[in-house]
Amino acid sequence: xxxxxxxxxxxxxxxxxxxxxxxxxxxxxxxxxxxxxxxxxxxxxxxxxxxxxxxxxxxxxxxxxxxxxxxxxxxxxxxxxxxxxxxxxxxxxxxxxxxxxxxxxxxxxxxxxxxxxxxxxxxxxxxxxxxxxxxxxxxxxxxxxxxxxxxxxxxxxxxxxxxxxxxxxxxxxxxxxxxxxxxxxxxxxxxxxxxxxxxxxxxxxxxxxxxxxxxxxxxxxxxxxxxxxxxxxxxxxxxxxxxxxxxxxxxxxxxxxxxxxxxxxxxxxxxxxxxxxxxxxxxxxxxxxxxxxxxxxxxxxxxxxxxxxxxxxxxxxxxxxxxxxxxxxxxxx
Amino acid sequence: xxxxxxxxxxxxxxxxxxxxxxxxxxxxxxxxxxxxxxxxxxxxxxxxxxxxxxxxxxxxxxxxxxxxxxxxxxxxxxxxxxxxxxxxxxxxxxxxxxxxxxxxxxxxxxxxxxxxxxxxxxxxxxxxxxxxxxxxxxxxxxxxxxxxxxxxxxxxxxxxxxxxxxxxxxxxxxxxxxxxxxxxxxxxxxxxxxxxxxxxxxxxxxxxxxxxxxxxxxxxxxxxxxxxxxxxxxxxxxxxxxxxxxxxxxxxxxxxxxxxxxxxxxxxxxxxxxxxxxxxxxxxxxxxxxxxxxxxxxxxxxxxxxxxxxxxxxxxxxxxxxxxxxxxxxxxxxxxxxxxxxxxxxxxxxxxxxxxxxxxxxxxxxxxxxxxxxxxxxxxxxxxxxxxxxxxxxxxxxxxxxxxxxxxxxxxxxxxxxxxxxxxxxxxxxxxxxxxxxxxxxxxxxxxxxxxxxxxxxxxxxxxxxxxxxxxxxxxxxxxxxxxxxxxxxxxxxxxxxxxxxx
Numbered sequence: 001x002x003x004x005x006x007x008x009x010x011x012x013x014x015x016x017x018x019x020x021x022x023x024x025x026x027x028x029x030x031x032x033x034x035x036x037x038x039x040x041x042x043x044x045x046x047x048x049x050x051x052x053x054x055x056x057x058x059x060x061x062x063x064x065x066x067x068x069x070x071x072x073x074x075x076x077x078x079x080x081x082x083x084x085x086x087x088x089x090x091x092x093x094x095x096x097x098x099x100x101x102x103x104x105x106x107x108x109x110x111x112x113x114x115x116x117x118x119x120x121x122x123x124x125x126x127x128x129x130x131x132x133x134x135x136x137x138x139x140x141x142x143x144x145x146x147x148x149x150x151x152x153x154x155x156x157x158x159x160x161x162x163x164x165x166x167x168x169x170x171x172x173x174x175x176x177x178x179x180x181x182x183x184x185x186x187x188x189x190x191x192x193x194x195x196x197x198x199x200x201x202x203x204x205x206x207x208x209x210x211x212x213x214x215x216x217x218x219x220x221x222x223x224x225x226x227x228x229x230x231x232x233x234x235x236x237x238x239x240x241x242x243x244x245x246x247x248x249x250x251x252x253x254x255x256x257x258x259x260x261x262x263x264x265x266x267x268x269x270x271x272x273x274x275x276x277x278x279x280x281x282x283x284x285x286x287x288x289x290x291x292x293x294x295x296x297x298x299x300x301x302x303x304x305x306x307x308x309x310x311x312x313x314x315x316x317x318x319x320x321x322x323x324x325x326x327x328x329x330x331x332x333x
Numbered sequence: 334x335x336x337x338x339x340x341x342x343x344x345x346x347x348x349x350x351x352x353x354x355x356x357x358x359x360x361x362x363x364x365x366x367x368x369x370x371x372x373x374x375x376x377x378x379x380x381x382x383x384x385x386x387x388x389x390x391x392x393x394x395x396x397x398x399x400x401x402x403x404x405x406x407x408x409x410x411x412x413x414x415x416x417x418x419x420x421x422x423x424x425x426x427x428x429x430x431x432x433x434x435x436x437x438x439x440x441x442x443x444x445x446x447x448x449x450x451x452x453x454x455x456x457x458x459x460x461x462x463x464x465x466x467x468x469x470x471x472x473x474x475x476x477x478x479x480x481x482x483x484x485x486x487x488x489x490x491x492x493x494x495x496x497x498x499x500x501x502x503x504x505x506x507x508x509x510x511x512x513x514x515x516x517x518x519x520x521x522x523x524x525x526x527x528x529x530x531x532x533x534x535x536x537x538x539x540x541x542x543x544x545x546x547x548x549x550x551x552x553x554x555x556x557x558x559x560x561x562x563x564x565x566x567x568x569x570x571x572x573x574x575x576x577x578x579x580x581x582x583x584x585x586x587x588x589x590x591x592x593x594x595x596x597x598x599x600x601x602x603x604x605x606x607x608x609x610x611x612x613x614x615x616x617x618x619x620x621x622x623x624x625x626x627x628x629x630x631x632x633x634x635x636x637x638x639x640x641x642x643x644x645x646x647x648x649x650x651x652x653x654x655x656x657x658x659x660x661x662x663x664x665x666x667x668x669x670x671x672x673x674x675x676x677x678x679x680x681x682x683x684x685x686x687x688x689x690x691x692x693x694x695x696x697x698x699x700x701x702x703x704x705x706x707x708x709x710x711x712x713x714x715x716x717x718x719x720x721x722x723x724x725x726x727x728x729x730x731x732x733x734x735x736x737x738x739x740x741x742x743x744x745x746x747x748x749x750x751x752x753x754x755x756x757x758x759x760x761x762x763x764x765x766x767x768x769x770x771x772x773x774x775x776x777x778x779x780x781x782x783x784x785x786x787x788x789x790x791x792x793x794x795x796x797x798x799x800x801x802x803x804x805x806x807x808x809x810x811x812x813x814x815x816x817x818x819x820x821x822x823x824x825x826x827x828x829x830x831x832x833x834x835x836x
Contacts, residue, residue: 196696200696200697201695201696201697202689202690202694202695202697205682205686205689205697206689208678208682209675209678209682209686212675212677212678213671213675213676215671215672216671216672216673216674216675216686217686218635218654219635219654219664219666219672219673220654220686220687220739221653221654221655221657221658221687222686222687223653223655279675279677280677
């Protein structure tokens with residue numbers, strides 16, 4: 001009876017629950033709607049465009065999934081991206097006379113981006129874990145700091161990458177492998193690695209445990225502060241990576257670069273089914289969330305059904321709806 | 334009988350699920366009297382207070398207010414009817430002022446608040462209680478004893494005719510207790526009916542006009558002032574034979590596995606020294622708040638602590654649960670819902686959480702985890718309708734068995750188990766006792782911390798008693814008896830064979 005029921009391991013292959021499939025269904029509906037409204041929607045050019053634009057927010061959102069799952073939050077990622085882009089371009093311009101135009105210069109720039117991302121994530125993480133300040137407050141503060149620093153570096157204007165360097169760097173955004181753009185490839189790798197890390201490694205398991213109940217985690221010999229710190233550092237590095245892919249697109253950075261990325265990233269995480277209060281993370285859901293958000297934008301631009309100016313309103317409705325549906329599922333379970 | 338009772342229970346029974354925990358209680362509170370309700374932890378005192386205060390409904394029997402069925406079904410309605418409970422955890426909003434708390438939910442004034450009237454009302458109440466608390470003080474800034482006074486003032490402002498106090502002195506210093514007693518005397522003179530509970534029997538002697546002793550959910554003794562000595566109370570509370578739910582002990586003790594000298598866990602635990610042998614079950618008894626849990630948490634690195642700790646004769650420094658695990662020590666928390674288990678995760682994730690590195694690097698092996706779960710389910714007889722269910726949906730007993738399995742997964746040599754059977758039915762209790770006994774016979778050392786007296790006596794080879802953060806005494810062999818332990822726990826001066834030295 002009861003004993004028999006438990007003695008058999010649960011079948012390891014099961015269909016995800018309906019609530020988990022919700023965002024996926026929404027995505028499929030959106031694709032169908034897009035194809036119905038505009039013949040160009042499914043063209044390779046448009047698909048590449050949508051995916052490549054999703055890639056920046058997407059990489060950040062994957063990192064954000066870990067932060068949120070472990071009970072944290074990071075509002076600073078948009079400003080952080082702008083700051084990293086500014087420092088990266090300034091560094092490359094400064095190194096240009098000594099290194100000359102070439103791959104080493106680009107690599108140096110990438111190294112600077114990752115290093116600044118790591119340092120920024122470390123700053124956020126240390127303030128949260130060591131100083132014990134609420135993540136919301138810490139990252140609200142650093143959000144303002146990063147944004148203001150990049151505006152100051154640009155002296156209120158725009159920081160532009162040297163023209164010759166930009167020509168060399170361009171392919172990182174515009175070219176690709178097997179016809180797939182680099183940003184899309186990198187995003188795909190990040191997403192797969194994130195999904196595996198969340199489901200199959202200690203790090204992911206610890207993030208969920210801490211978000212679920214950090215006291216239990218502490219009593220279970222989990223280094224709660226260490227894991228939390230790691231999530232912020234990981235997110236910082238991913239913001240650096242996203243910036244590396246973003247800079248060749250425009251070749252410049254200003255005070256308005258990466259504006260509101262943090263909210264898009266958080267929205268994608270929530271739409272994807274990760275609990276905002278932590279304890280449960282779904283990386284593939286986040287990817288679906290990112291795609292939903294950019295598809296809405298794309299469809300509104302392609303079809304003249306609704307004014308593109310209403311994009312934000314529709315995204316807002318979707319976010320609230322996603323949370324309402326998840327809550328409905330919880331109370332009925 | 335001085336006067337007709339204000340509030341009365343008649344043949345009240347209460348069951349939770351299939352388990353009846355109150356068996357036909359008759360109990361009455363009279364105006365102008367202090368009625369003390371005493372008994373061991375788990376005897377049913379809190380349940381009775383909750384029923385009186387409208388927080389619980391009896392399964393059968395009557396609650397009578399002024400001789401008529403009590404017209405309330407909730408704590409709020411009971412308060413409106415003049416029956417006020419002061420809980421051990423105060424019911425005050427810490428960020429509001431004294432005045433704001435006292436008038437909370439019944440603010441004076443129509444559109445705008447009448448601050449002046451409320452302040453004056455508060456001042457009058459505080460004057461009546463003869464305290465110097467400012468009506469403008471924030472609760473968070475007040476010492477615990479003042480908060481107690483605010484609770485009493487709040488009760489008075491609700492025109493309490495019945496005041497139920499759940500161990501009000503537990504958090505107070507001796508001087509504050511004196512103030513509390515004067516207020517209780519004053520309330521008694523004003524004709525309020527008071528219910529008082531305390532583990533300190535000398536307080537009961539000093540205050541109570543009537544005493545009711547509770548044991549295992551039944552009234553075992555009723556007495557008027559002066560009819561019962563403190564010793565008589567302790568005997569009445571205890572007088573119970575050990576049931577055979579305890580395994581027969583055949584422990585052969587080995588060498589010293591753990592030696593603790595001059596151990597301090599600020600701010601509560603001071604200068605604790607003891608040894609623990611292989612194959613031994615060491616019981617630690619004492620009241621809640623006596624520092625038992627703090628001592629254990631200090632030992633396994635969950636709290637900052639100082640002192641000499643030797644494992645197998647070698648000095649060790651344990652600063653985290655991980656360090657403790659490294660030295661073969663594991664701690665099972667008393668709070669399984671908040672500190673022990675992730676209630677919204679599955680059995681598997683809970684079982685392996687503290688030993689995850691053993692299940693594969695970098696990738697966790699699902700297969701190995703499932704095998705471990707299958708073994709744990711078999712070994713500890715965990716009864717779960719589904720393997721992949723959330724732990725929060727398991728019964729308390731099965732949660733506890735899972736927590737035990739989780740704690741023992743790293744194969745520790747020293748296991749500290751805090752409240753092994755809290756909130757668990759008797760069948761599972763005896764299973765858990767068998768596991769504990771088996772641990773010792775395998776040559777492990779077990780420390781059992783418990784508020785349950787029979788449990789301590791039934792399991793332990795040796796008993797340490799803690800009182801106010803210090804070791805009050807140690808009992809071994811023949812001297813382990815309920816009376817001796819109770820005397821050490823309560824600190825009654827008669828002493829248990831000279832062992833009850835204070836500090």
